[in-house]
Amino acid sequence: MPLLALAAFRCTARDADAETTTRQPEMRCRARTIAGARYRVCELPPAALGRLRLLARDAQGRPWRTIERLDAGLHARGERLQFAMNAGIYERPDSATGLLVADGGRTYTRLNVSPGPPNPCRTANFYCPPNGVFFVAGGRAAVLSTADFARRPRTAPAVEMATQSGPLLVRRGALAQAFDPHGRSRTIRNGVCVRADGTVVFAISDDGVTLYELATAFRDALACPDALYLDGTISALYTGADLPPQRHDFSAMFAVTEPIAGRR
Template sequence: MTRLKAAIAALFALIGTAEACRNIDHLGHSYTVCTAEDASSIGLWLDDDRGVIGEFFALEDMLAAQGKELRFAMNAGMYHEDRRAVGLYISEFKQKAPIVTRAGPGNFGLLPNGVFCVSGGKARVIESRAFAANPPKCRIATQSGPMLVINGKLHPRFLPDSTSRKRRNGVGVDRAGRTHFAISNGFVRFHDFATLFRDVLDSPNALFLDGSISRLHAPELGRSDGGSRMGPIIGQVRARD
């Protein structure tokens, strides 16, 4: 068994444990990966009746009032200064921002970009123009860009020797239907981050969520990253004991 196959086997052994999040190494960099086996447990939030939620602790309080527990969460994509989502945003079947399919500046406009959607109890990462041509009925959806992996191939603009290194987070769905949320614990290239999803997390399609501002809330690891107020937040919930 090669070292890579051994690493993949060890990772999926961990996925079968009760812990949602774990730290792994890939190509000399540290990542934290949180996995949701049941897509129906994934939630997406931006605001409540008082305005933008913005912080993990505020989201925890809101869910606790509903008898729910936030198992893990991270920022769910790019947003404007007022915290509104840059691209498509759907929460509990309600669309609050439209899909954007044109090329543009920055990472979001580096086509192909994509949409993470939970539809019919299953999670998918779909290239944005394919999504717009045949949109599924998503319970939740967030658009971001660029795509990290497209049908098993890395984004064509990613360079293995790039000098651009940033903290990054993203999401992918593996061939068994599990959803993997990953964040780098240091500064990494797009190329290296994308290979984490393709080669280790077995995700034929994966989506970059954001960089630099990337934050993770993982109580099981004793971790809750601080920073400025966020826009959309995505994570896993479960009923409180």
């Protein structure tokens, strides 16, 4: 498979001459073809989880909105953006539909346990049961259904970052629901999962895929026991090369950065 951003924490298209001499954990991003559809897949090993951030607003409290603006803002602070992907579904860029814990543990939106509108799977992916939460707590990442997340004991480690979306794609090694293998809704879609060893996997389709195709890709090709749909159509991935075209604003973005050499 063609390599897009191997060792994305240390080497990108911006500094392609740099060699990876560090032994720090790496994020690996690759192009993959799964069941005839093109995907880009980024894998973050457990030892590198501390490099992952979920960012929603700048120092003035304004939503970042775009990868381009996030990139410029971080650069001004002496950081280079290595990876970015939109995180979860929202009504407005300043209002996530469900739980959003970002910017170092700040809760912007609480857990949404509403059943949503009638026939939610036809009208609102977020409410299509079971929906769920991707989160990091106690230095470990996980994907849980909204109901299971709500039952976390009060003594559980504090949530460091979280995004709620729906539907779950894979749950406990099986498709989370009876997705239609003959579905006709094809669009760019993205999702996130956590493997049994704690590796976090982000994936986005470059081709239009159905929810069934995305779910089976996470379950079978990406070996994920639990996976969460993030969004569709507007989704975008950045791996350190050209900034992707972005037609809509985002409420929050996953990001991985590194310090710019010589900057403080």
